[in-house]
Amino acid sequence: MTEKKPLAGRIAVVTGATRGIGYFAAKAMAEAGAHIVAVARTQGALEELDDEIRAAGGACTLVPLDLTDGPGIDRLGGAINERWGRLDILLANAGILGTLSPLGHVQAKDWDKVMAINVTANWRLIRSLDPLLKRSESGRAIFISSGVAHSLKPFWGPYAVSKAALEALARTYAHETQKSPIKVVMVDPGAMRTAMRAQAMPGEDPETLPHPSEIAPDLVKLAAPDFEQSDVLFDFRSKAFQNFHAPA
Template identity: 50%
Template sequence: MDKPLSGKLALVTGASRGIGAATAETLGAAGAHVVLTARTAGGLEEVEERIHAAGGSATIAPLDLAENDSIARLAEAIGGRWAALDILVLNAAMLGTLAPVPAIDAKEFARLLTLNIMAQQQLIAAFDPLLRASAGGRVIGLTSTVAQAPRAYWGAYGASKAALETLLLAYAEEVARISAIRVAIVNPGATATAMRRKAYPGEDQEKLKGPAVVGEALLKLVQQDFETGYRLTVEG
């Protein structure tokens, strides 16, 4: 089997299930060594086992991205073992409670913004040196349709994803002319995941595409020399 990512190192956040797990498995099958992060060690271990069973290699790093110093410690550990990071997939996110803007719970909103925005900036900052050390670093941020098409009751989540897009586009411009890093924003569209089920409990997920479709799309993307700031919507 062709291993187009052989020798590459990838870090996937929110990798214990759904799109994160599928992406990690797809990258692993393509030859990348994948570092898996999420809060649930059990889920990460299951993904790691599937990657190994398919002939790939992976390392798990259970942690809460919202905890103080967790990202810095992760970057230090990875930097102590590898000289460069080739692929960073920013997938981890919190949906929160869908509610009218005046009814958004302040404490939950703070937690949502901490994970969906602040932790993403910290990940970019912490891994920027390793991404620059790569011959072609790729940063892929997962977004949502509601980032650009606001919808009732999706104000908190949509605002966080809109902010993430702004953050990624600014970073894309900052590194465009001084490094080989390329940044892309990916909207996975309607996909059968636990987060989607929480948002749309009455929806028939059998009619939606599976996370593996998104994983395959991301695999194709990271192999391309796309213009930084590129946007992709995964159809299906």
């Protein structure tokens, strides 16, 4: 008898699905049985992902969408509702680094763009997809954070502030859904061999860093129905969970 795949029959939205962590997570979740709703800006890159997922026997729906398009995120929820009537997994992976600069030198437009993608878009996703996650027997919302939300490195101000805000957003959502089947997890992947890391640390040898494919199996586990923790932060490097306590 063929063993049932851990995400068999589940519907998963993955943002930033054509690069880095999102790309490998989308492929791994599809291999684990999920139908991937892949969200990214570039149609061509989405089609390449679709080809790879389908070649491996998986299923994928492509959503070319700039996450600064709030009404577009609203339409995403409506389209998922019409087709499936529910959502089982949200992997909110998309994010941008922004400017590495003293706070006083950051341009307003750069600050606003980081907040729009890293914070506001994720609030819009929650707003659009929450009713669908609540219709799942085991909704899972996973948000990709960063250690700089806590270390507060100099010159990383916009990114650090945005990730701290993202964690506050995710934890608030965890508190609001604690009496539902939804589980909310934040993930700190640590330094990883991604384009964003290369942008931030151009002199670093990428071969010294974990490949983004290495975190994909952990994200599959966090998205599975048998993962029952919520309001926790998963540290990929240590494989440890930081547990918080939702208010009664």
